[in-house]
Each structure stands twice: as C-alpha cells, then as structure tokens.
Amino acid sequence: xxxxxxxxxxxxxxxxxxxxxxxxGNARFRxxxxxxxxxxxxxxxxxxEGAIFEKAGVNxxxxxxxxxxxxxxxxxxxxxxxxxxxxxxxxxxxxxPYIPTVHANFRYLEKGDASWFGGGSxxxxxxxxREDVIHFHQTLKAACDKHDPDHYPxxxxxxxxxxxxxxxxxxxxxxxxxxxxxxxxxxxxFAFVKDAGEAFLPAYLPILERRRDHDYGQREREFQLIRxxxxxxxxxxYDRGTIFxxxxxxxxxxxxxxxxxxARWVYDYKPEPGTAEANAWTYFKPQxxxxx
Numbered sequence: 390x391x392x393x394x395x396x397x398x399x400x401x402x403x404x405x406x407x408x409x410x411x412x413x414g415n416a417r418f419r420x421x422x423x424x425x426x427x428x429x430x431x432x433x434x435x436x437x438e439g440a441i442f443e444k445a446g447v448n449x450x451x452x453x454x455x456x457x458x459x460x461x462x463x464x465x466x467x468x469x470x471x472x473x474x475x476x477x478x479x480x481x482x483x484x485x486p487y488i489p490t491v492h493a494n495f496r497y498l499e500k501g502d503a504s505w506f507g508g509g510s511x512x513x514x515x516x517x518x519r520e521d522v523i524h525f526h527q528t529l530k531a532a533c534d535k536h537d538p539d540h541y542p543x544x545x546x547x548x549x550x551x552x553x554x555x556x557x558x559x560x561x562x563x564x565x566x567x568x569x570x571x572x573x574x575x576x577x578x579f580a581f582v583k584d585a586g587e588a589f590l591p592a593y594l595p596i597l598e599r600r601r602d603h604d605y606g607q608r609e610r611e612f613q614l615i616r617x618x619x620x621x622x623x624x625x626x627y628d629r630g631t632i633f634x635x636x637x638x639x640x641x642x643x644x645x646x647x648x649x650x651x652a653r654w655v656y657d658y659k660p661e662p663g664t665a666e667a668n669a670w671t672y673f674k675p676q677x678x679x680x681x
Contacts, residue, residue, distance in 0.1 A: 390497065390504065390575055390579065391451075391473060391475065391497075391499075393579065394475050394476075394497040394579065395451045395475045397579075397583055397586070398449055398451075398475055398476055398477040398495065398496075398497075398586075399432075399449050401477050401495070401586050401587075402432065402434065402447050402448075402449040402477050404590075405447055405477075405479065405589065405590060406418050406434050406447050408590050408594065409436065409442065409445055409447070409481070410436070412441065412594060412597065412598075413436065413439040413440050413441045413442055413445075414440055414441075415439050415440035415441075416436045416437065416438060416439030416440065416442065417436065418434040418435060418436045418445075418447070419434065419435050419436070419437075420432065420433075420434050421433040421434075421435075421642075421643075423640050423643065425450075425452045425454070425638070425640065426638060427452075427453075427454035427455070427637075427638060428452060428453040428454040429450070429451050429452030429453045429454070429473075430450070430451070430452065431448060431449050431450030431451065431452070431640070431643065432448070432449045432450075433446070433448050433640070433642065433643040433646060434446070434447045434448070435447075435646055437650065439484075441483055441484065441485070441488070441597070441601060442481055442482065442483055442484070443482050443483065443484040443649075443650055443651075444482045444646075444649065444650040445479075445480070445481045445482065446479060446480055446481075446646035446647060447477070447478075447479040448477065448478045448479065448643050448646065449476075449477050450474070450475065450476065450478075450643070451473075451474075451475035452473070452474055452475075452637065453471075453472060453473040453474070454471075454472065454637070455470045455471055455472070456470045456471075456472050456500070456636075456637060457470075457636060457637075458470060460636040460637070461500070464500055465570055466500060466503040466505060466570055466572070467499070467500030467501035467502060467503030468500075468501040468502060468503075469500070469501040470500075470501075471500070471501060472498065472499060472500045472637075473498065473499040474496060474497070474498045474499075474633070474637075475496065475497050475498075476494060476495055476496025476497065476508070477493075477494070477495055477496075477586070478493070478494040478496075478630055478647070479491075479492065479493050479494070479589075480492045480646070480647040481593075482617070482649045482650065483597070485600065485601060485603060485605060486515045486516060486605050486609040486610060486612065486613035487515070487516050487600040487603035487605060487609070488596070488597050488600045488601060488603075489512050489513055489514035489515065489517075489521070489562070489596060489600075490512075490513040490514075490515075490562070490617070490620065490649075491510070491511070491512050491513065491593050492510065492511055492513070492647070493508070493509070493510035493511075493586070493589045494507075494508045494509065494510075494630055495507075495508035495509075495582050495585065495586045496508055496630075497579075497582075503572070504572070504575065505569075505570045505571055505572050506568070506571040506575075506578050506579070506582050507568060507569035507570065507571065507629075508567075508568065508569075508582065508585065508586075509544065509547075509548055509565060509566045509567035509568055509585070510529060510565045510566060510585070510588075510589055510592065511548055511552055511561070511562055511563075511564050511565035511566075511567065512525045512562050512563050512564070512565055512593075512596075513561055513562030513563070513616070513620060514562060514563060514669070514672070515609070515612060515613045515616050515669065516609065516612075516665060516669050517563060517669055517672040518599075518600075519678075521596045521599065521600070522563045522672070522678050523678055523679065524592070524595060524596060525563070525565060525592050525593070525596065526545070526564075526565065526678045526679055527679065528588050528591055528592035529541065529565055529566050529585070529588055529592055530545075530679065531588070532581075532584045532585050532587070532588035533566065533581075533585070535581075535584055536577070536580065536581040536584065537581075540566075540581070541566065543568075544566035544567055544568045545564060545565070545566055546675075547566075547567045547568060547569075548564045548565050548566050548567035549564050549675035550675075551567045552564060552567065552623065553675075554619060554622060554623050554627070555627070556622075556626075557619065557622070559619065559673045559674070560673050560674055560675060561619065561620060561623050561673075562672075562673065563672055563673075563678065564675070564678075565592075566585070569629070611653065612660075612666050612669075614651055614652050614653035615652075615653050615654075615655055615658055617649040617651065617652040617653070618652040618653055618654045620648075620649060620652070621648050621649060621652050624647050624648060625648075628647075630644075630647075631644055631645070631647070
C-alpha cells in the first residue's frame with residue numbers, strides 16, 4: 390500500500406499541475422525537491438503571479454520516522470511512535486475575487502500497527518454563485534456514490550464540522566467532503582480515494598472558466614482579502630495537516646504554502662446590509678446544497 394499510494398499521489402500532482410499551467414496560460418510551477426531530516430521527503434510546486442492564480446501550491450510528500458512523544462499520543466490510532474505518511478495537498482488562490490479559492494488533500498498514514506486514509510476537497514468562494522456550489526458538490530457526490538451512497542452525506546457533514554472557524558462561528562467556505570481515520574478494506578478505500586482525487590479537476594475547473602473574466606474593482610478585492618484572513622486563521626489554528634507537518638518537523642515553506650499571498654484583518658468587520666458582501670456572508674454556514 391505504501392508504494393501504491395505514493396505512486397498515485399505523485400501521478401495526481403503531475404496531472405493537476407499540468408492542467409493548472411494550461412489553464413493559467415502564463416505562469417509555471419516552481420519545483421522544489423526536498424528531503425526531510427528523519428526520513429523521506431517530497432516535491433513542492435508553487436505558482437505565483439500568474440494570469441489567473443495569484444498563488445497556487447501543490448505538494449507531494451512521503452515521509453517517515455519517529456513522532457514526538459507528546460504528539461504521538463494525540464493521534465487517535467496506532468501504538469508507538471513510528472510513522473509513515475504520504476499524500477498530496479493543494480491550495481489555489483486566484484486573483485479574481487469571483488473565482489473561489491479551493492483546497493484538496495488526500496493522504497495515507499501508518500502509525501505502529503494501524504493504517505488509514507484521510508482527505509477531502511472544499512471550496513471557499515468570496516462571491517458565491519449557487520450554480521457553482523451545486524456543481525462542486527454534485528461532482529464530489531458522484532465520485533462518492535460509485536463506492537458507497539453513505540459516503541457523500543457522511544463526509545459532507547464531516548467537512549462542514551471540520552472547516553468551521555470556531556472563534557468566528559463561521560464555516561471557512563461552502564464545504565465539500567472531508568474524511569479521516571478511514572479503516573477497513575484498504576484496497577476498496579484506496580479505490581475511493583483515487584476517484585475522489587480524480588474528481589478534483591472536473592469539480593473546480595468549470596467554475597474557474599465561468600468566472601475568470603468577471604469584472605471586479607477595489608471593493609471586491611478588499612472583501613476578498615478580508616475573507617482570506619479568515620482562511621489564514623483556520624489554517625494556522627485548526628488545520629490538521631499544518632499541525633502534523635510542523636509537529637513532525639516537516640519543511641516549513643511547503644507546509645505554509647497554503648497561506649494566501651495577501652490578506653486583511655479589519656477590526657470588527659461587518660458587511661453593509663443589502664450588499665453583495667452581506668449576501669455572500671449567508672453562504673458561510675452549513676446547509677444542504679443539493680436539496681430543492
């Protein structure tokens with residue numbers, strides 16, 4: 390399973406990066422190969438100042454070693470401190486506020502005698518369009534339904550609960566799917582993870598194409614930066630991948646590539662009632678996107 394998962398996640402990084410370069414049409418990914426002190430390494434690919442993407446990062450890693458004792462106790466599964474982890478993680482921050490930020494992560498982990506899968510994909514629009522949100526969720530649901538009709542409702546709820554900024558009382562965006570500590574028939578679970586990973590591009594690129602030429606001004610840009618501040622808060626306070634990477638002495642530049650290039654924090658910000666910004670705020674709470 391180690392070799393199979395590494396091969397797939399490496400392939401998926403290549404596929405997604407090629408598609409994003411073609412879509413952007415201007416910038417190319419900087420490629421950094423790195424080794425981790427303690428075992429393993431990875432490939433970080435970052436695109437900056439593109440025609441569409443202000444910053445886009447797509448990471449692949451396969452690391453192993455010994456976990457710090459205190460952190461090892463916090464992981465729910467497995468005895469001991471020896472671990473192995475491989476996966477792909479990506480965050481795309483477009484320049485145009487009408488194109489959503491998007492995140493995806495798929496991973497396989499071992500700790501002691503336990504092994505499991507985790508991951509998911511979620512959408513963070515600034516000015517949401519319901520048709521975009523529906524498309525994103527429908528595409529992920531189709532990938533889930535190929536394996537178990539319970540996957541989408543279960544993992545959609547899990548996503549809403551996980552990507553919740555507790556100190557703000559807001560969801561980070563409009564969700565998607567999220568799962569962790571998946572155990573059982575590992576071959577079947579891996580088949581699901583592969584389909585979920587392959588669903589990323591068809592879930593996101595049609596939304597990008599619809600919104601890439603949408604006009605915007607300084608007002609929209611400032612609102613985007615305020616919402617990016619919320620994104621940064623979640624990643625630095627709650628995100629499991631960020632915490633895992635830092636606790637296991639991963640490569641800091643690769644771990645923090647998920648942060649936006651620019652963000653704002655406005656004291657006691659409240660959108661003006663009746664504006665597009667106030668309407669956008671109504672999207673940042675758990676809800677059924679596929680219902681009538």
